[in-house]
Amino acid sequence: xxxxxxxxxxSSCDETSVSxxxxxxxxxxxxxxxxxxxxxxYGGVVPEIAxxxxxxxxxxxxxxxxxxxxxxxxxxxxxxxxxxxxxxGALLVGVSYAKGLxxxxxxxxxxxxxxxxxxxxxxxxxxxxKPPFIxxxxxGGHTHLVNVKSYNDFEILGKTKDDAIGEAFDKxxxxxxxxxxxxxxxxxxxxxxxxxxxxxxxxxxxxDFSFSGIKTAVINLNHKNPNxxxxxxxxxxxxxxxxxxxxxxxxxxxxxxxxxIVIAGGVSRxxxxxxxxxxxxxxxxIKVYYPEPILCTDNAAxxxxxxxxxxxxxxxxDLTLNAIPNLKIGD
Ligand code: KG4
Ligand code: ZN
Numbered sequence: 001x002x003x004x005x006x007x008x009x010x011s012s013c014d015e016t017s018v019s020x021x022x023x024x025x026x027x028x029x030x031x032x033x034x035x036x037x038x039x040x041x042y043g044g045v046v047p048e049i050a051x052x053x054x055x056x057x058x059x060x061x062x063x064x065x066x067x068x069x070x071x072x073x074x075x076x077x078x079x080x081x082x083x084x085x086x087x088x089g090a091l092l093v094g095v096s097y098a099k100g101l102x103x104x105x106x107x108x109x110x111x112x113x114x115x116x117x118x119x120x121x122x123x124x125x126x127x128x129x130k131p132p133f134i135x136x137x138x139x140g141g142h143t144h145l146v147n148v149k150s151y152n153d154f155e156i157l158g159k160t161k162d163d164a165i166g167e168a169f170d171k172x173x174x175x176x177x178x179x180x181x182x183x184x185x186x187x188x189x190x191x192x193x194x195x196x197x198x199x200x201x202x203x204x205x206x207x208d209f210s211f212s213g214i215k216t217a218v219i220n221l222n223h224k225n226p227n228x229x230x231x232x233x234x235x236x237x238x239x240x241x242x243x244x245x246x247x248x249x250x251x252x253x254x255x256x257x258x259x260x261i262v263i264a265g266g267v268s269r270x271x272x273x274x275x276x277x278x279x280x281x282x283x284x285x286i287k288v289y290y291p292e293p294i295l296c297t298d299n300a301a302x303x304x305x306x307x308x309x310x311x312x313x314x315x316x317x318d319l320t321l322n323a324i325p326n327l328k329i330g331d
Pocket of ligand 2: 114118139140265266297298
């Protein structure tokens with residue numbers, strides 16, 4: 001069978017990325033231009049600045065992706081672009097660019113849901129991983145528990161009722177003075193602390209999550225007692241949010257009689273969360289999967305991989321394609 005090369009384009013938040021992926025599984029290039037340094041001084045992503053940065057660099061990043069993969073535009077079979085969810089202005093840069101490119105070189109265009117892209121990060125890391133499986137997506141903007149029935153069929157089992165987990169990490173980091181993006185900083189500081197501060201973990205009948213109560217409790221404790229041990233506070237925060245995650249995953253694994261659990265999204269880089277899921281997998285005698293670190297946070301390789309499965313499923317976008325900032329998984 002002929003190899004299929006997909007060019008992935010990602011611009012949903014503060015990473016401009018273009019990648020070339022072979023047959024949905026093999027990364028030939030994955031160029032990522034992170035804007036973290038630019039947004040750092042504002043303590044978070046400034047949407048308009050993000051869009052402007054994407055516009056400036058996207059064509060350069062595309063050329064680098066081709067160069068690294070040692071191919072030309074002629075060689076690609078289709079262009080896959082993130083349609084949503086994400087920041088509308090940021091998404092529009094990638095979508096408009098992909099449409100222009102697709103028209104200019106006369107290659108098919110495929111729309112990709114960013115959350116489905118995060119799931120596909122695992123297909124690049126584990127060449128043999130195939131649906132069905134239960135997937136927990138934990139990122140800056142999303143917290144979803146999903147039944148991945150096939151490459152193109154997703155059922156949401158649970159989601160956050162308030163903040164996304166990454167948002168809570170970033171907020172906690174900011175109030176304890178660690179700066180942006182907070183997730184990796186909380187992760188590191190927590191290694192020196194003890195989870196000895198009790199925080200409120202709400203459990204629901206269903207498989208939904210909630211992080212704002214835990215986050216607010218951390219903010220209040222820090223406000224009332226500015227000398228509180230920050231490492232202990234971070235360790236306690238991580239323990240509380242992880243308890244929320246493992247409780248629901250344990251329930252879902254039993255409910256769906258699943259023998260594997262797949263984790264995805266930026267927060268899946270967290271060392272404590274990984275350790276906790278390793279322990280859970282041992283306890284339940286199941287297998288746990290996480291993408292390699294670079295494929296956890298936003299990147300275009302995961303978009304190209306998800307795009308490949310949409311492409312071989314016959315999905316095509318036309319030049320009326322628009323960004324959908326609140327696109328739901330499975331839409
Ligand atoms: O998947 P991603 O790049 O963007 C979204 O699609 O939202 O995730 C970014 C999020 C940020 O909130 C960042 O703080 C978090 O992932 N993150 C982490 C770690 N590394 C990145 N959170 C906890 N621990 C980490 N080691
Ligand atoms: Zn993401």
